[in-house]
Amino acid sequence: MSATTQLPATPPSGRAPAATTAPAPAPAPRRRRAALRSERPGVRLAAWVTVVVCGGFGLLPVYWLLATALTPRDQVFAYPPRLFPAAPTLDAFAALASNEQLFVYLRNSVVVSVITAVLSVLVSAYMGYSFSKFRYRGRRSLMYLVLASQMFPQALLLVTLYSVFSAYGLLNTYTALVLSFTTFTLPLCVWMLKGFFDTIPDELVEAARVDGASRLRIIHSIVLPLAAPGLIAAGLFAFVRGWNDFIFALTLAGPDKQTLPPGLVNTFIGEASTAWPELMAASLVVSLPVAIAFIALQKYLVGGLTAGAVKG
């Protein structure tokens, strides 16, 4: 039976039936199911094909990562390519576990990314709040200046930062990495949080003021808790930026403070050959923390990124 037959029939007069006789509206899930059933098979098939293709597009590289990690090195480029490894092996993962240097890279990545995230959120929260809720001379100019810093080519900034850090003796330190990563994350974090703070009614701030709350109390006890999703989104963005960076970590960190991306390239990509299974296994393992963080916090991330997007 098609869903349309379940709808109340329109009386011959063309007028809507009286409220007293109209059936209660179906709950939302039932309406959605009914709408799906109403689609023609061709449309549903097309929808499913689209979902599968898009899903495959996103997941196939991840599968290929795993398959290569499980493939012996002499079969990685076997022709024709195999969808499933013919002789799967965990050798690549075992090699990772026995490579102590990788744990040093991992520790460095965690330290640098976490500090970058905290520092970015801390600074951008105050900056974003200031841009959103205060009016002062030069506010707009400052906002655009922050945005303009995103327009510089990173390579240009790398040389500049290298010179500055070198002059201050900061090369080969965590400080150099954290400061450089924060430099790049701040503009987006500030604008993201400004958008979030814009959605918090000024009346709420005014009411707290009337109740005698100080400016800092208002920020810390009222505004920041309300902006928690935005703060999490900004922190996650900054964390991922620090976790994934290659060229700054390679240039500024030195051998002792090197993070995972340059560390993996240094370890597995050589002049003449690449240890693909080990590289894929390592990539898979190191992407897990970021993937888990995304899954756990994705609702905040989406909320934070779109905050203020439709505010008039």
Next chain:
Amino acid sequence: MTTPIPHTALTRRHLFQLLGLGAGTAALAACAPSAGGSAGTAATGGGAKTDFAFSSWSLTEETAAPAIQSLLGAYGDDNGVSIEEVSYPYNEYISQLTLQVQGGQFTGAAHVDVAWLGSLAALGKLQDLGPLAEGVDYTEAGLTAAQFDGVQYGLPWNIGAIGLVTNSAMLAKAGVDEFPVTIDDFTTALTKIKKLGDGVIPYAASTKAAQLKDILIWMETFGSPLLDGSTVTIGDDASVEAVTWYKELYDKGLIAPDVDRFDARSLFAQGRTPIYDDAIVGRDAVVTESPDKDLAGKLAAQSRPVLAAGDTPRALVWGGAIAVVDGEGAETAADFARWVTSDPDAAREYFEERGLPPATESALALPEVAADEFGAQFSERITATATSNPFWAYPQYAQIESAIAEQVQAVLVGSKDAKSAMAHAGETAQGLID
């Protein structure tokens, strides 16, 4: 303070202002002074031994690192010094080393590709190692490869060439019993190989833009000098003929699209091509990655075919040298550079671990080195007639090679004819040199 604030929106005016700011900054950056080049101080390698740094891309490679670290350990123990290891991935190495040297962060000994010497020498911080090379039996080819502008900026460590590496069993299967000497015969042989079918690529020549600089050696084979004094000759008849021939191979499926050195090695290792271009350093990679456990025995090095019988086969010099960056520890680093490149025991140990050709006559005469059949073939058939890329004399050589490669690729994909593309490539290269 709580008065609602009108929302700020990016207007076209704002965007223009920001673009202007960005352009201004870029212009300022472009006007920044470039590094001046001058010969550094002459090395003596003498004085009291001090700690120093040694930089090499191989220090973190799992196959190469143990051999180098063993040598560092031996020198350090013998001389009571500590050697700091510095390493960057091969593809990032020269840019990182340049930054470190220019910023004064790195002094000491640096393992360099001979192609990079010009760029590093332009920084004006490399020592002249000429005095240290005196009295050591370095090969003439090695010494020349490690020079720039007549100055011995490096001591040769492993000097070889890039030439044709073949799978003799596959060639025999295709009926190519004698490797062709001339280009016409080579083309005929490739056609025979194609008849093997099963997706075999007769010649895994480089066709990706990043590696299309390989075409330069074919241009020289066809008779183009590439550079006459400081005049770029690309665009002459020989270079156009070379690219026309390459395009013909491409159109006939005798070479394949989208191949670089890494792809070529993989194709060779998997038995999907019997011919590709490589240096001897690629041997380990193809043998390790191949499911054919007998591949090492099937490898053969071949002279590049020539335009007419009797011509000298062309090959491109490839190799590593040790340069010394002036500063703290430089004298001991220079002594290390001479020791590691010329000491017979060090040469033997390094050869046994890595199979790379040493650069002194005495080391080449070592029984272990002489017993390496493939290595001997490589030296005799390829390295013997190898020459440097004339563009390496210019620090901007990578840009020149990219400009040429871009035009060759335009020919391969059919968007330009060979004559106009090579004329354009020559003009661009000349512009970069001038």
